[in-house]
Amino acid sequence: MSGRHFLTRRGIALLEFSSASVRKTSPVPFKTFTANVRGLTISRDYSSTSTVDVELTSIRYKNHVQRGNFSTLQPDDVSFFREKLGQHRVVTEQSDLAGYNVDWLRIVRGSGTVVLKPKTTEEISIILKYCNERNLAVCPQAGNTSLVGGSVPVFDEVILSTSLMDSVLSFDEWSGVLVCEPGCILEKLNDYLLERDFIMPLDLGAKGSCQIGGNVSTNAGGLRLLRYGSLHSTVLGCEAVLADGTVLDLMSTMKKDNTGYDLKHLFIGAEGTLGIITKLAMQCPSKPNAINLAFIGLNSFDKVLTTFKRAKSDLGEILSSCEYIDAASMECVTGNLSLKLPIAQSPFYMVIETSGSFGEHDEEKLNNFLEEIMTENIVSDGTIASGSTQVKDLWALRERMAEALLKDGYCYKYDLSIPLTVFDELVQDMRTQLGEGAKRVCGYGHLGDSNIHLNITSETFDKSLHNKIEPFVYEWVAKHNGSISAEHGVGFKKRDYLHYSKPNEAIGIMREIKNLLDPKGILNPYKVLPDTSSSLKL
Numbered sequence: 001m002s003g004r005h006f007l008t009r010r011g012i013a014l015l016e017f018s019s020a021s022v023r024k025t026s027p028v029p030f031k032t033f034t035a036n037v038r039g040l041t042i043s044r045d046y047s048s049t050s051t052v053d054v055e056l057t058s059i060r061y062k063n064h065v066q067r068g069n070f071s072t073l074q075p076d077d078v079s080f081f082r083e084k085l086g087q088h089r090v091v092t093e094q095s096d097l098a099g100y101n102v103d104w105l106r107i108v109r110g111s112g113t114v115v116l117k118p119k120t121t122e123e124i125s126i127i128l129k130y131c132n133e134r135n136l137a138v139c140p141q142a143g144n145t146s147l148v149g150g151s152v153p154v155f156d157e158v159i160l161s162t163s164l165m166d167s168v169l170s171f172d173e174w175s176g177v178l179v180c181e182p183g184c185i186l187e188k189l190n191d192y193l194l195e196r197d198f199i200m201p202l203d204l205g206a207k208g209s210c211q212i213g214g215n216v217s218t219n220a221g222g223l224r225l226l227r228y229g230s231l232h233s234t235v236l237g238c239e240a241v242l243a244d245g246t247v248l249d250l251m252s253t254m255k256k257d258n259t260g261y262d263l264k265h266l267f268i269g270a271e272g273t274l275g276i277i278t279k280l281a282m283q284c285p286s287k288p289n290a291i292n293l294a295f296i297g298l299n300s301f302d303k304v305l306t307t308f309k310r311a312k313s314d315l316g317e318i319l320s321s322c323e324y325i326d327a328a329s330m331e332c333v334t335g336n337l338s339l340k341l342p343i344a345q346s347p348f349y350m351v352i353e354t355s356g357s358f359g360e361h362d363e364e365k366l367n368n369f370l371e372e373i374m375t376e377n378i379v380s381d382g383t384i385a386s387g388s389t390q391v392k393d394l395w396a397l398r399e400r401m402a403e404a405l406l407k408d409g410y411c412y413k414y415d416l417s418i419p420l421t422v423f424d425e426l427v428q429d430m431r432t433q434l435g436e437g438a439k440r441v442c443g444y445g446h447l448g449d450s451n452i453h454l455n456i457t458s459e460t461f462d463k464s465l466h467n468k469i470e471p472f473v474y475e476w477v478a479k480h481n482g483s484i485s486a487e488h489g490v491g492f493k494k495r496d497y498l499h500y501s502k503p504n505e506a507i508g509i510m511r512e513i514k515n516l517l518d519p520k521g522i523l524n525p526y527k528v529l530p531d532t533s534s535s536l537k538l
């Protein structure tokens with residue numbers, strides 16, 4: 001079969017291939033189907049899944065991108081990898097491959113047939129040199145928590161996992177400089193540092209499984225950027241292996257190094273398209289003696305802005321996080337995860353955290369602050385948490401938002417930089433634009449970074465809803481001189497929208513840098529840079 005096909009299941013038209021052949025292998029409701037999309041055979045077993053539509057969405061994405069002119073993995077390649085890494089660090093079992101081929105949101109699915117698990121820089125260098133010569137595409141993967149499909153193969157790329165490179169190499173208690181491998185789990189690094197009275201300069205909801213190499217490769221922001229700065233300021237040095245196997249040693253552990261172009265910045269946020277980070281030096285802050293948290297409710301977004309401004313001036317240097325959550329988001333996290341709201345329901349909520357050296361003093365400062373803004377009728381209700389369990393419980397209402405949203409079914413995710421003053425305007429405009437079409441339109445995010453997370457949910461992927469959201473949302477952001485990706489990166493899902501945030505000249509220079517460092521384009525192809533192979537758009 002060829003041409004245009006619609007497969008329906010429970011009455012929903014889901015699949016529209018312009019050049020695909022589709023075969024149903026069991027009567028409706030079908031259990032398995034095989035599709036041939038531009039020479040790529042995709043087989044899916046749906047016997048135990050209830051998310052057939054989500055899966056098909058990933059294939060729909062794939063239909064709009066052409067496989068690069070890379071070689072296909074041969075048995076000899078696997079033998080070479082086994083010879084270098086040993087039997088157990090070369091994964092080829094179909095059942096073991098599944099988790100490496102699907103992203104956290106379960107939208108992008110690749111069909112990689114091998115996962116390599118190197119333990120040293122030298123092994124990565126050997127692998128990349130070989131893949132470059134053989135013209136095999138490679139998808140680097142750390143904790144696989146990307147929200148933009150950046151860490152999974154799109155086709156059959158060789159998956160290179162950094163998970164076994166998880167050692168702390170050194171920690172200097174005088175300078176606070178940590179040197180570690182890329183596969184270290186963020187939370188474990190933080191626990192290691194806590195024992196030495198330091199912390200990681202980065203904290204985010206996925207800390208239990210994300211790896212520092214992935215954090216740096218995506219320039220992850222997180223919850224305390226306002227206090228500790230971005231990874232461009234806290235990463236002091238890195239070692240990276242380039243596509244041809246060259247090891248680039250940029251491992252400064254010094255804060256100051258003004259010796260010309262600072263090349264490490266190229267790898268921070270490059271999402272593995274320019275090289276694979278194999279070592280890192282990070283500047284870590286001292287552990288604060290006390291953490292206090294205020295959880296408050298507000299009646300309008302103007303009051304959210306006033307409170308943020310006041311928090312900065314009244315709390316000063318102890319302010320370590322300032323987040324806002326709208327009512328729709330709060331309903332989602334409390335409802336879907338059965339979490340308890342500690343205060344009365346409000347149109348908006350804020351989480352305000354302080355980290356300082358004098359517990360009592362900080363608590364008093366936060367108490368006075370809260371009392372003042374309540375007396376002035378800026379805040380309608382609030383509570384303060386001081387003990388670590390209470391602080392953790394309150395943080396869960398914000399940190400577990402992504403998990404809660406996913407429980408709605410399908411989540412259209414937008415991680416945007418826009419001026420603070422128009423945060424809620426965007427959410428309202430989106431609600432007007434979508435009418436009754438969406439299950440929820442949620443706004444929350446990092447006030448200190450002008451970074452809103454706009455999430456829209458529906459039970460299943462809905463093409464007409466999607467078309468109402470995009471390009472509307474990107475045009476809205478461009479009109480306000482914002483960024484279409486504040487902290488999640490570009491990955492596979494956002495690359496064709498780069499022009500909304502970057503001029504053509506900048507994209508051209510990005511391509512030249514990519515060509516210089518990876519002339520064959522084997523490193524994480526189909527990610528970050530816009531697709532030039534296809535005129536089809538989503």
Ligand SMILES: O=C(O)CC[C@@H](O)C(=O)O
Pocket residue numbers: 147205222398399401402413414415445453454455487
């Ligand atoms: O899921 C999201 O939209 C945001 C995820 C993360 O960046 C957060 O701030 O919680």
Ligand SMILES: [Zn+2]
Pocket residue numbers: 221222446453487
């Ligand atoms: Zn975020």
